[in-house]
Amino acid sequence: MSFTPAMRTRLSIYALALVTFLTVFLFIQPSFLDSFSTTPVINRFTRSNTHYYAPPFQPSYLNVAVASMFPFHEDVYLPIVQQMESVLDPHGGRVQVYSPIPLQYGFQEIVDALELSREDIINPEEFMPALQSTQFGVPIDLVLLGTCEYDFRQWGKEMLAIWDTRPEDEKFEVACVGHNVSDVHFWREDLAGWAQRGVLRILAISEHVEQAYHDLLQDLGDQSRSADVGFEYVRTGVYVPILDLPLRKHRPNSRGVISQAVVQGFFDPDRRDYKRLFNELIKVILESPRIWGYQEYPERTGSFDAILDSSLPPFQLNLIGGGYLEVPPILKNVVRIHESLDYPEFYALMEQMDIVLPAFASNTYFDNVASSTVAMAIECNVPLLVTRRFRESYNYANDERVVVTRPQGLSEIEAIKLFRTHHFSPSPGDLPQYVDDVNRMLSDGWNRPMKGFETLKSEVSSRNEDVVRKMLSGE
Known part of the structure; x- marks a missing residue:
């Protein structure tokens, strides 16, 4: 059967009318509108009709x-x-x-x-x-x-x-x-x-x-x-307040060794165990100064001096915060104090660090108080050297992408020494579990890829948004 031009015109008009009718019919059905999952909203502040x-x-x-x-x-x-x-x-x-x-x-x-x-x-x-x-x-x-x-x-x-x-x-x-x-x-x-x-x-x-x-x-x-x-x-x-800072995408340290560690927070011995850190540093550097990039302890200067041509860069402990803190004279070239920094300076400095040491002085930060150090380390893409107890408390940071886990029997300074020497010899009587944990720590290394930080921060942000939605909806 052939169609004349007049017939084709009429069929086109009928088809267009049918499509128009079906479109209007579907749009007036509540279930159809609901399928779009959208709701009209009027701006209550401008009272506009938009x-x-x-x-x-x-x-x-x-x-x-x-x-x-x-x-x-x-x-x-x-x-x-x-x-x-x-x-x-x-x-x-x-x-x-x-x-x-x-x-x-x-x-x-x-x-x-x-x-x-x-x-x-x-x-x-x-x-x-x-x-x-x-x-x-x-x-x-x-x-x-x-x-x-x-x-x-x-x-x-x-x-x-x-x-x-x-x-x-x-x-x-x-x-x-x-x-x-x-x-x-x-x-x-x-x-x-x-x-x-x-x-x-x-x-x-x-x-x-x-x-x-x-x-x-x-x-x-x-x-x-x-x-x-x-x-x-x-x-x-x-x-968890983690800022989306515009950080560099690659860690500045290409030497493969921990040389810049940081403890962040107000210089209060009740918050951070500075005395223990200082005593341990003095002990390990006196025992093996070259491991830490320093010369044999010279009596005449009374302080450790860096080896300028050492294959290992000298280790430095950076303390960022405010308040009064007395550093032993022997460590004057090892410990650097950065006091009362503005936020841009603080973030720029943190970004240069290899590892963050929480160095909590008491159980308070595991029980009743949240340390700002944890979120700041993650937002600056710097791994934290922590224990399993720490990870259990700060669950959002309980992730191998952002932490280095040491057994409790190994202090922060001792752990850094092992990372600098790449050598661990178990002592007689060491528990097998302890030996396994130390070997696993060394095997996993201390450096963490930037991608892991960025992915974790995205996950935290998503959970934060859920909390905000609950707050705004009254759930």
Whole structure:
């Protein structure tokens, strides 16, 4: 059968009409629209009629205030701000930071380079007036305090009063970043007040600290024996603040030997065991100075002098932090102190290191406090020399891609000596398990590829985003 031009024209018109009808019919079906997994959102701040499509996740809180009076910890809570803004952006949400300005130690340069906050940071004195009235023209519905232990002491009672006077449909959620569980006594009254209202969330920067907060809250709940206290309903989470620094892709050390080790943190002997490190260094260098790149100990100078033409570069222990620390004169050429560095200088120096030594002086950093050293080492792509106990506490760093594991019976300095000599001779009586662990440590080596760090950081970032989504949705 042949079709005339007129018939073909009519068939084309019928086909177009049928396609149009089916398209309209399908689009008005709810199930079909749902299959796109998108939802129209109106920007509540501009009140514009512009619609844009967002993923299925729907935040309960769109107007967030991140506030702190503490002059530090911006490197902890501003990464949270960055991810909050990223998650809220498709939904028309906004985040405002209230923090002491200018930021300490040149951190504004890092904020600008990494775009950690889209809005200009505002003086914290403006936080309370905004909470009492509006922010961006609408009431604040979520508050994140940068340091629980400090900021609740500054604002806790006033925040409670504001919360109590707000109408039921304008209450706000409260979250805070907890750094030291042992300091809860500083804000115990505020903790109880917010627990009673059922709107508090505590974020820890490591898994063991979250567990410590969880256990404490359960203990407080058992002790209270009161139905209206609510300690057991305080939510906890882990947010590991690792910055996405624009680091070099290849480690500067091409000599294959550990020559630059670093201990980072305030120069407090209760935090880092400097005395033990110094004594061990003196002992091992006196025993075998050439292994460490130094001349025989000369009585006349009273200090170790480097061998200028040694095939092994001299070992140096870098101490980065602040405060007073007395270094034995014999180590004046071995130990380098870098005090009160700005953040850009700090990151540039850390990037040059071969290995990070936590050197914890007590159990505190395994139980109640999270050391910033761990996150800083990972964000600077420098491996940490640690024990299995360390890995069990800092679960996010429990990964061969970023740590070198030594047995507890082998100190940091002894481990570095073995890496410099590439030789291990078991002593009579050494446990087979210990010998196996040392041999495995040496076999695995101390250097870690950059790709492993970058992959782990991506995984941590993904988990962090999940925590942010839960916080913004009230889960």
